[in-house]
Amino acid sequence: MYHSQLAMGAVMADADGWQLPVQYGDAVQEAAYLRETVGVSDVSPLGKVRVVGADASQAVAVLLAKATEQTVGTVSEAGSAFEGGGKLLSACLAPDEFLVLTPTGMASSASNTIQSSDPVCAHAVDVTSGLCAVSLVGPATHDLLSRITELDASPAALPDLSCVQSRFSDVQGLLVRRDVNGIPIYHLYASREFGEYLWEALIDSAKEVGGGPAGTDALLGLRERD
Incomplete structure (x- = not known):
């Protein structure tokens, strides 16, 4: 996912040997994605x-x-x-x-x-090191997921503290939900070889519902309220 993130203007920082986007140039907008629509974040070092x-x-x-x-x-x-x-x-x-x-x-x-x-x-x-991980955060997360999977990821079908294995943009993965302060948060795990493809598919789908990429600065701001 690294090269795709750089192409989007990501400012990188080291995280336990991984390079993670701190922000993409507008931290205020990225925080707004998380609160109002949906933000997509690389959390692979977890x-x-x-x-x-x-x-x-x-x-x-x-x-x-x-x-x-x-x-x-x-x-x-x-x-x-x-x-x-x-x-x-x-x-x-x-x-x-x-x-x-x-x-x-x-x-x-x-x-x-x-x-x-x-x-x-x-x-x-x-x-x-074998799995990439992407965090999907915000009230429009379900709208994003409906574009990349046939899985029913509605709040009723996939409540907080639940998980399911399925296909996402034709990639086999694991979806784990753990909300923070009432904000829906899903972590999607897949084999790292599909990382770049999956990242770009998620970003495209996020843009369709008014969201976009969010760096670690925006995520930390959300977590500090947990």
């Missing part, structure tokens, strides 16, 4: 740990106690005990498969913690 095995829920419960209560399609949230804090999410993809989502730079610690817990039939793999 940590991603795949946990598989018959005891996957027990393994994930080392970090998020409620993981053992999760059903397929649900998301659990907990504060991180790692240095730096932040939130951890666990998305239940199947009875024996979870994706644990961590703040930037914490995936390795999360994976090691799971692997060093009491022996269980589960395996944790840090897949951060």
